[in-house]
């Protein structure tokens with residue numbers, strides 16, 4: 001890409017320079033009013049400065065529609081770039097003499113929308129890491145999609161390089177980039193592992209406050225009880241807030257399943273024994289601060305006594321990578337088997353899934369995508385996640 005600066009007395013003059021110099025494919029990155037010449041600001045002249053860019057390839061192509069030179073005009077007061085003026089670069093102006101005002105406005109709106117897309121695409125490329133500028137456009141697009149879904153830069157770069165070298169080495173070329181990318185990501189995400197049925201199996205959800213453990217437990221309970229006709233029981237140890245128990249009791253009542261409320265760790269054994277005959281026991285845990293060592297020690301003791309067959313670390317897709325790392329690192333010593341991701345509906349992108357699954361090598365299980373119980377949950381679908389990450 002080539003970026004150049006133009007200074008002229010008026011915006012139309014600057015635009016004419018851009019068009020003659022860079023051609024019709026140029027886009028305007030920035031316009032500003034500047035003072036030129038004079039001594040210490042005295043007698044300086046107000047000028048319009050325009051930054052314009054063009055793809056290298058487009059730059060070498062001569063402009064098929066040369067612009068007639070603009071007649072010199074006296075200096076004019078400050079002008080803000082108007083959409084109509086911006087649109088004069090790269091796209092021919094509508095034939096004003098024949099078009100009605102409505103048609104002209106419609107055409108202008110389309111041109112402005114086109115300009116916005118072009119500028120966004122250019123800015124995306126401008127913000128790519130330096131190494132990426134040498135990649136072919138297909139791989140630059142792939143990298144942009146990965147980065148904007150939240151995949152970390154080194155991981156994203158490594159992924160793209162791997163796809164690229166596979167394309168170059170194993171034949172097929174760049175045309176196969178999309179297929180290879182999908183295949184690699186599916187492999188890296190692995191298969192989802194939902195709850196495994198088995199009499200008396202204990203399934204526990206752990207994770208920070210507010211990520212959606214209780215809501216998810218209710219969704220899972222409904223799914224297992226209603227769709228899979230399983231006899232289930234619920235246990236909660238989240239007794240720090242009265243509302244937390246009430247929340248789960250409401251769901252238990254609706255589903256007609258028993259709920260054991262455990263206030264002290266010593267009550268846990270008896271509660272488990274009472275429900276052992278059930279197909280599955282779902283356990284909600286207290287959302288205590290993962291940064292508080294005392295809280296984590298309490299939770300650890302509780303989990304030891306529980307001896308769950310499957311423990312799911314519940315993580316919200318709205319959390320940032322650094323926070324997520326701190327949370328996972330705090331929960332690692334407690335032992336968890338799978339990730340369960342919530343709030344897909346609120347997340348900017350699912351890149352966090354990729355980052356955590358790759359780093360901690362734990363399988364996916366479920367994804368929740370809304371507040372509605374019981375419908376907003378599904379077994380994690382690696383194909384859907386892949387599609388979302390690759391921006392397809």
Ligand SMILES: Nc1nc2c(ncn2[C@@H]2O[C@H](COP(=O)(O)OP(=O)(O)O)[C@@H](O)[C@H]2O)c(=O)[nH]1
Nearest residue numbers: 209210211212213214215287343368369370371
């Ligand atoms: N948008 C959205 N909100 C969710 C989702 N899952 C849970 N929530 C909401 O997150 C909030 C906290 O949920 P809760 O189950 O009490 O979290 P807990 O503290 O981990 O038990 C509630 O307002 C839920 O409705 C989800 O998938 N999407």
Ligand SMILES: [Mg+2]
Nearest residue numbers: 213214238244
């Ligand atoms: Mg809760």
